[in-house]
Amino acid sequence: MESLLHRYRNITVLFVAILAQIGAIAWQVRNDNDVPLLRIWAVSAVTPVATAIENLRSGVFGVASDIFSSHGREESRAVRQERDRLRLENQLLKNELAEAQKVGTLAGFQAHSPSRMLGARVIGTTTGMSTHSVLIDRGSFSGVRKGMAVVTPDGIVGKVLEVYKFASQVLSVTDPGFAAAVESQKNHTRGVVKGQGSGNEKIEYVPAGQKVEKGEIFYTSGEDRIFPRGMPVGRVTSVEDGPVFQNIYLQAFAAEAVPEEVFVIVDPVHQEIPDAPPSDTPVFLAPDVSGPAGASGGTGPQTPTTIGTQADKIVEQYRQIGAAQNHVYGEGSAPNFNIKVPGVNAPGMPAGGSGFRGAAAVTGSLPARGYSGGATRAASGYSGRVARSASGYSPAAARPATGGVIPR
Amino acid sequence: MGSYAGRILVDDARQVRRARYPLWVFFVVPLVALLIQIYLPLFQTLRFMAKIDLPLLVTIYFALMRRSQIRGLTIGLILGVAQDSFSRFYIGMYGLCKTMVGYFSASVGLQFDVEHPFVRMLLCLVFYFFHQFLYWVLQRAVLDQAVAFDFLGEGILAVVHALIGVALFHFLDKLRVPE
Numbered sequence: 001m002e003s004l005l006h007r008y009r010n011i012t013v014l015f016v017a018i019l020a021q022i023g024a025i026a027w028q029v030r031n032d033n034d035v036p037l038l039r040i041w042a043v044s045a046v047t048p049v050a051t052a053i054e055n056l057r058s059g060v061f062g063v064a065s066d067i068f069s070s071h072g073r074e075e076s077r078a079v080r081q082e083r084d085r086l087r088l089e090n091q092l093l094k095n096e097l098a099e100a101q102k103v104g105t106l107a108g109f110q111a112h113s114p115s116r117m118l119g120a121r122v123i124g125t126t127t128g129m130s131t132h133s134v135l136i137d138r139g140s141f142s143g144v145r146k147g148m149a150v151v152t153p154d155g156i157v158g159k160v161l162e163v164y165k166f167a168s169q170v171l172s173v174t175d176p177g178f179a180a181a182v183e184s185q186k187n188h189t190r191g192v193v194k195g196q197g198s199g200n201e202k203i204e205y206v207p208a209g210q211k212v213e214k215g216e217i218f219y220t221s222g223e224d225r226i227f228p229r230g231m232p233v234g235r236v237t238s239v240e241d242g243p244v245f246q247n248i249y250l251q252a253f254a255a256e257a258v259p260e261e262v263f264v265i266v267d268p269v270h271q272e273i274p275d276a277p278p279s280d281t282p283v284f285l286a287p288d289v290s291g292p293a294g295a296s297g298g299t300g301p302q303t304p305t306t307i308g309t310q311a312d313k314i315v316e317q318y319r320q321i322g323a324a325q326n327h328v329y330g331e332g333s334a335p336n337f338n339i340k341v342p343g344v345n346a347p348g349m350p351a352g353g354s355g356f357r358g359a360a361a362v363t364g365s366l367p368a369r370g371y372s373g374g375a376t377r378a379a380s381g382y383s384g385r386v387a388r389s390a391s392g393y394s395p396a397a398a399r400p401a402t403g404g405v406i407p408r
Numbered sequence: 409m410g411s412y413a414g415r416i417l418v419d420d421a422r423q424v425r426r427a428r429y430p431l432w433v434f435f436v437v438p439l440v441a442l443l444i445q446i447y448l449p450l451f452q453t454l455r456f457m458a459k460i461d462l463p464l465l466v467t468i469y470f471a472l473m474r475r476s477q478i479r480g481l482t483i484g485l486i487l488g489v490a491q492d493s494f495s496r497f498y499i500g501m502y503g504l505c506k507t508m509v510g511y512f513s514a515s516v517g518l519q520f521d522v523e524h525p526f527v528r529m530l531l532c533l534v535f536y537f538f539h540q541f542l543y544w545v546l547q548r549a550v551l552d553q554a555v556a557f558d559f560l561g562e563g564i565l566a567v568v569h570a571l572i573g574v575a576l577f578h579f580l581d582k583l584r585v586p587e
Binding site for chain 2: 009010013014017018021022024025026028029038039041042043045046049050053054122123124125126133134135161162169171175177257258260
């Protein structure tokens with residue numbers, strides 16, 4: 001017996017190895033479970049090296065570009081991150097402006113601000129013949145959780161599939177296993193975008209007869225409860241009629257190249273789907289309501305401010321309201337955003353708030369649904385953090401303007 | 409047949425000698441192969457690297473050169489499971505394929521002069537195809553995915569892997585402990 005085992009030792013080991021793996025696969029399939037420990041070990045072994053290589057590469061390229069290029073500083077990572085963040089803010093503000101123009105009689109912004117996001121860097125792709133996913137350098141340590149949406153200023157990138165301590169695996173929009181609820185911009189046709197393993201994604205479950213045009217842009221509809229409504233997805237490249245459903249293909253905006261930096265949406269806030277194209281098309285921008293005319297109530301002089309965007313102004317406003325109550329963000333319960341702080345959300349004092357008519361300016365008239373004081377987040381420095389809305393956004397909540405001042 | 413086969417086939421047991429490597433090679437080479445596969449495709453110009461299965465070539469190489477079926481399947485199993493860990497599929501898919509590739513590579517290594525470039529090229533080609541076919545079968549049978557096997561595409565990739573394999577094996581030969 002012993003000699004028999006010794007004689008067939010090799011083939012026995014092979015069978016044991018094969019059976020063990022088939023058993024492992026069967027167990028995972030049957031219980032829909034994973035073997036997280038193995039993944040954690042492998043990812044933990046490789047991601048620090050990948051992160052180090054990426055840091056080294058970006059450092060070397062940064063120094064080289066600083067030395068050899070007159071525009072080197074502009075291309076540094078920090079500036080690119082800031083540019084991406086501003087592009088995203090700019091995009092969302094353009095969307096909001098387009099919505100404001102549509103309502104026409106409304107003179108102010110809808111009281112909302114973008115989702116809270118966490119900046120992350122792509123440090124690797126993942127293996128697999130028919131899979132498309134990437135690794136990012138943010139994990140559970142940074143607050144990333146499974147199922148969170150990942151976006152860039154161009155559009156959605158994917159969703160978090162697995163979370164490790166210092167890294168996460170993101171399922172790309174091009175992966176055949178990816179799906180998200182979408183809605184077309186022009187005709188508001190709803191469907192589900194599914195990855196096809198290539199650059200062309202398919203929109204499924206759009207009944208024959210519903211109007212979808214080539215070149216139309218699809219946005220997330222928010223129905224999947226992963227992606228907030230209003231994030232760009234892609235542009236329709238072909239539309240064919242089918243017996244029951246149409247065959248619609250689109251080119252995902254964020255799938256053209258693997259992005260270097262992405263944003264994980266930690267706290268999603270739904271946006272409206274704009275009527276105007278998301279980018280590359282000039283959008284009329286009305287004069288800033290906090291301009292030299294002193295629209296902030298008209299009583300206090302305007303203090304010059306270094307705050308760049310409206311989102312920054314909202315963040316600054318919330319920060320000042322919090323400071324007036326000696327509140328430290330991230331600790332304890334949320335401050336009361338309805339109180340009036342002179343010079344911030346009430347007229348009478350010069351302040352850096354500059355009279356922006358954002359959410360906090362419309363005291364007492366926030367939509368009750370979904371409001372939470374804790375929904376505001378102070379943004380500081382990079383990390384992709386931007387102010388988020390204090391309420392669920394709804395066109396019905398738009399406030400008409402009277403003489404440039406939004407009535408309470 | 410005689411002279412040609414004489415150069416390729418191992419006709420003397422004494423010819424079957426196991427190549428020896430420093431211990432670090434068994435850790436660093438697979439790690440680098442994995443890193444290359446997950447890192448280089450990030451760059452637009454190097455996206456094709458996602459299609460190059462360097463861990464498979466490393467498995468074939470060590471299995472061939474160590475000429476031990478158990479060692480071959482062990483290397484394949486470890487590298488395959490590591491690859492599975494980075495994919496979104498179940499653990500064991502690549503592991504199973506590479507286990508079998510490692511085992512059969514080592515079996516072939518006992519019969520052929522695996523230092524011959526033509527043999528290496530042929531083995532890389534055959535084993536790549538075998539690996540992809542096995543993976544496809546698993547996808548259909550285990551995961552119930554209706555994926556098609558792209559014979560032409562896989563054939564081209566098999567040739568590419570064969571060429572890369574010859575160059576890679578030549579480089580890895582330099583890491584051997586001199587006899």
